[in-house]
Amino acid sequence: MTPTLFVIPLWADLLAVGIGALQGALFAAQFRDRRLDLLGVAIIGIATGFGGGLLRDILLGELPAALQSNWYLPVATLAALLGMLLQRVLTRLSALITVLDALTIGLFGAIGTTKALAMGVPPVPAVFVGALSAVGGSILRDLLLTLPIAIMQVGSLYAIAALAGAGTLVGLAALGVNVLVAAVVCVVVTFGVRVLAVLFKWSLPEQRHIQRIPTLRRRAR
Amino acid sequence: MTPTLFVIPLWADLLAVGIGALQGALFAAQFRDRRLDLLGVAIIGIATGFGGGLLRDILLGELPAALQSNWYLPVATLAALLGMLLQRVLTRLSALITVLDALTIGLFGAIGTTKALAMGVPPVPAVFVGALSAVGGSILRDLLLTLPIAIMQVGSLYAIAALAGAGTLVGLAALGVNVLVAAVVCVVVTFGVRVLAVLFKWSLPEQRHIQRIPTLRRRAR
Amino acid sequence: MTPTLFVIPLWADLLAVGIGALQGALFAAQFRDRRLDLLGVAIIGIATGFGGGLLRDILLGELPAALQSNWYLPVATLAALLGMLLQRVLTRLSALITVLDALTIGLFGAIGTTKALAMGVPPVPAVFVGALSAVGGSILRDLLLTLPIAIMQVGSLYAIAALAGAGTLVGLAALGVNVLVAAVVCVVVTFGVRVLAVLFKWSLPEQRHIQRIPTLRRRAR
Structure with missing residues (x-):
């Protein structure tokens, strides 16, 4: 069961990179005290847009996809500068951007997970690689802005x-489901969890510790 | 003289990863202002537990060991969550944890150094790769928490x-000593220097500069 | 048109690494609140001196050049410690160091760009790899010091x-110009732009956004 790669058309990949870059620039615009210049905005856009794919390919020992085509860098740069210029308008469209971004992390996750599986990475680390592909851009963005990692x-x-999403994909692939179907389910699951979490303000509990050992049921507030 | 790899059993490697992850979570628990959630604690644990091995394998151009087995990620995650929950008890055992951790950096250093030598890396950079394998986890931990690198x-x-430890290993290997013996000496040296430094509060001097050039002997406080 | 590599003699590469490391240590000396010890200064020197080459080779999937020779690490370490000790004198020579550093980023850029081209990376990402080779050291330095990326x-x-510089090199290579000539022009262009920018205080505008959409000509201050 070596699943084939889930490859999306270049335009869809570039669209996802562009959405990521645009969002990175919008995010960076909040921090005027950082005194970013135009190049700084472009760097944040590039890092957010294809940072996840970069980390994925570095871990897997591949030449990063973004370095194999002339398209990724200009798309990420232009999207970042557009995001910077149209910041006022775009912040009003934040619902739309959250939705597009949820789709984007779903796509990046599906691409990353299937790529890891196709290279023979076992199921558990394949989920890790897939999730890192999805969120790596936002990690790099926060590192470069020296902000706490969101x-x-x-x-x-x-x-x-x-x-x-990545876990579902790996599970379905293990059951022998066609990789294309599994990838689509991955995008749907990622998208669904993310959008529902934003709508209903779901979140994980903050870190806590067991207050007293004898009564394991009592916990710190 | 191409030394063979110093390979430790999987359970010992996983134990070392677990101790690293547990320590990372304990460390992160001090920073409640970071508002880490459970996933954040797991990420810190993973980064601290096998960050050194990850950096080592990325530098050497290998698929990271932690991505070749299903065991590393769950072990690091569980150890991190355990560290978070049992924080109160474990801080009382800090002497034990310092000792276990000194053993851990010795093991990671020995694995990293012999791996670099086995891949034909020359002696000096092999020491660098070995030391980075040992302390890379704590560097990643601090980067992710946006703290000064400890x-x-x-x-x-x-x-x-x-x-x-890594330097001793490379020196012994150059003298033709069996790599297994050299690796054990590496663990002992690393462990000894670290534990003695903690006991006797040894430290390197802070950065300083020569105050006046003519009298090279006078230094800044 | 697969351009040959632009290789500079080892001593020139080491000189460039040394200048970078020395500068990194001088830079770090401003931040006494970081309480760097001697090893911390050496790490900053190493990161600044060959961080660009490290990122370049990690992206290109090569064993980093600095790990293939015994010379890079001692040179970077010694240059960093020298920079730390002679800080007083060297800050008075800051004009000279700016000039040498401009030459250094030109050299690193030329090496990185031609290496990427020689490995079949397309023109646009080759410019990216080249520029990252040139400035990657300063990015790593700032990350390790948890400072905003300069x-x-x-x-x-x-x-x-x-x-x-990297763009000029790629353009000339595309026109069939000999790679050695293109590399020299790259160094000259990088050097020229940098030195003129320092002399005449050229800079890119800060990030800004369009204030009101209807009248596209009015912008935020």
Whole structure:
């Protein structure tokens, strides 16, 4: 059972990179104290847009996809500058952007997970690689802005959505389901978990510890 | 003289990863202002537990060991969550944890150094790769928590212990000593330097500069 | 048109690494609150001196050049410690260091760009790899010091100089110009843009956004 790769058309991949880059620039715009110049905005866009794919390919020992085509860098740069310029309008469309972004992490997760499986990575680390492909861009963005990494903090199940999607894909692939079908289910699951979490403000509990050992049931607030 | 790899049994490697992850979670628990959720704690655990091995394999161009088995990720995740829950008890056992951790960096250093030598890396960079394998987890941990990198600051010879161990291993290997013996000596040296440094509060001097050039002997406080 | 590699003699490469490491240590010396010890200074020097080459080779899937020779690590370490000790004198020579550094990023950019082209990377990502080779050391330095990444902020066209040089090289190579000639032009362009930017205080505009959409000509201050 070596699943074939789930490959999406270049335009769809570029669209996803563009959405990521645009969002990265919008995010960076909040931090005027960082005194980013135009190049700084472009770098944040590039890092957010294809950082996940970069980390995926570095872990898997492949030449990163974004370095194999002339399209990724200009698309990410233009999307980032557009995001910067149209910041006022776009913040009003934040619902639309959240929806598009949920689709984007679903796609990146599906691509990353199937790529890992196709290279013979076992199921559990394949889920890890898939989820990292999905959220790696936002990790790189936060590192470059020296901000606390958003996906590690209490929030709306961003990485959990990616993990759920990647886990579903790996499970279905293990059951022999066609990889294309499994990938589509992965996108749907990721998208669903993320959008529902935002709508209903679902989040994981904050880190806590057992207050007293004898009575294991009592916990710290 | 191409030394064979120093391979430790999977359970010992997983134990070392688990101790690293547990320690990472304990460390992160101090920073409640970061508002880490459960996933955040797991990520810190994973990064601390096998970050060193990850950096080692990325530098050497290998598929990371942690991605070749289903065991690493669950072990690191569970150890991190355990560390979080049992924080109260474990901080009382800090002496034990320091000792186990000194053993862990010794093991990671020995594995990393012999792996680099076996791949034909020359002696000096092999020491570098070995030491990075040992302390890379704590570097990643600090980067993800956006904290100053602990091993670069005045403290108890954490990285120096790893460098001493890796250097000894490379020296012995160059003298033709059996790699298994050299690796054991590496673990002993790393462990000894680290534990003695903690006991006797040894540390490297802080960065300083020559105050006046003519009298090279006078230094800044 | 597969251009041959632009290889510089080892001593020139080591000189460039040394200048980078020395500069990194001088930079780190400003942050006494970080309480760096001697090893911390060495790590900053190593990261600044060959961080760009490391990122380049990781992206291209090569064993990093700095791990293939015994020379890079001692040179970077010694240069960093020298930079730390002689800080007082060297800050008075800051004009000289800026000039040497401009030459260094030109060289690193030329090496990185031709290496990417020689490995079949298309023109646009080759420019990216080249520029990252040139400025990657300063990115790693800032990450390790948990400082805002300097090249993303308003300043004197450091990364832009590298991009201009790498872009020129790729353009000339596409026109069939001999790669050695193109590499020399790359160094000259990078050097020129950087030095002129420092002299005349050129910089990119800070990030901004369109204030009102109907009248596209009015912009935020």
